[in-house]
Structures are given as structure tokens and as C-alpha cells.
Amino acid sequence: MNDESLSMPDVATTAAIARLQTVLDLQRAAFNAELPVSVDVRRDRLDRGLAMLMRHRERLHAAAMSDFPTRSAEWTLLAEIFAPSQVFTAARKNVHRWMRDEQRSAP
Numbered sequence: 001m002n003d004e005s006l007s008m009p010d011v012a013t014t015a016a017i018a019r020l021q022t023v024l025d026l027q028r029a030a031f032n033a034e035l036p037v038s039v040d041v042r043r044d045r046l047d048r049g050l051a052m053l054m055r056h057r058e059r060l061h062a063a064a065m066s067d068f069p070t071r072s073a074e075w076t077l078l079a080e081i082f083a084p085s086q087v088f089t090a091a092r093k094n095v096h097r098w099m100r101d102e103q104r105s106a107p
Contacts, residue, residue: 050088057081
């Protein structure tokens with residue numbers, strides 16, 4: 001392998017990057033078109049995220065165990081399922097406060 005091959009992406013890589021950029025641009029446009037996102041929509045998304053985590057918890061646990069086979073099953077369950085579920089729950093509880101307007105001074 002020479003230095004030139006390291007600095008010049010091949011045609012497939014360039015095309016893949018272009019496709020990814022197109023997807024990112026579309027996602028950004030959809031995100032911006034939706035603003036502002038209401039508290040009800042945010043709560044719904046958090047509820048759906050938690051439901052998805054719980055629905056797939058066994059598969060997620062198995063995947064994490066295959067990535068970290070020396071970790072105990074209990075620790076993996078705690079770190080990969082329980083902790084994120086608590087984050088979803090806390091976020092749902094506090095999202096209305098986090099969305100409140102607040103005054104800030106200009107730098």
C-alpha cells in the first residue's frame with residue numbers, strides 16, 4: 001500500500017459518503033421542519049424508546065454478553081437495560097422542566 005492510496009478514497013467510498021451525506025441532510029431538514037417539538041411529542045418518544053428497550057431487552061442483553069463475555073450477566077443487565085430504563089423514566093418525568101424558557105445574559 002502506498003501513501004497515495006491512503007489519501008484518496010476509492011469510488012465506492014466516495015459514493016457511500018455522498019449517500020450518507022444525503023441521508024443526513026434529509027434527516028436534518030425533517031428535524032428542523034418539526035421544530036419546536038412539544039412536550040407531549042417528547043414524552044411519547046421517551047415512552048416508545050423505553051417500550052422498545054423493554055421489548056428487546058433479552059436480545060440486547062444477549063448481544064452485550066457476546067461483546068463482553070467476561071462480565072457477569074447481572075452486571076450487563078444492570079448496565080445495559082436497567083440504567084438506560086431509569087434514564088428514560090427520569091427524562092420523561094423532567095422533560096417539562098427542561099423545556100422551560102429561561103433567561104440568560106449575553107456574553
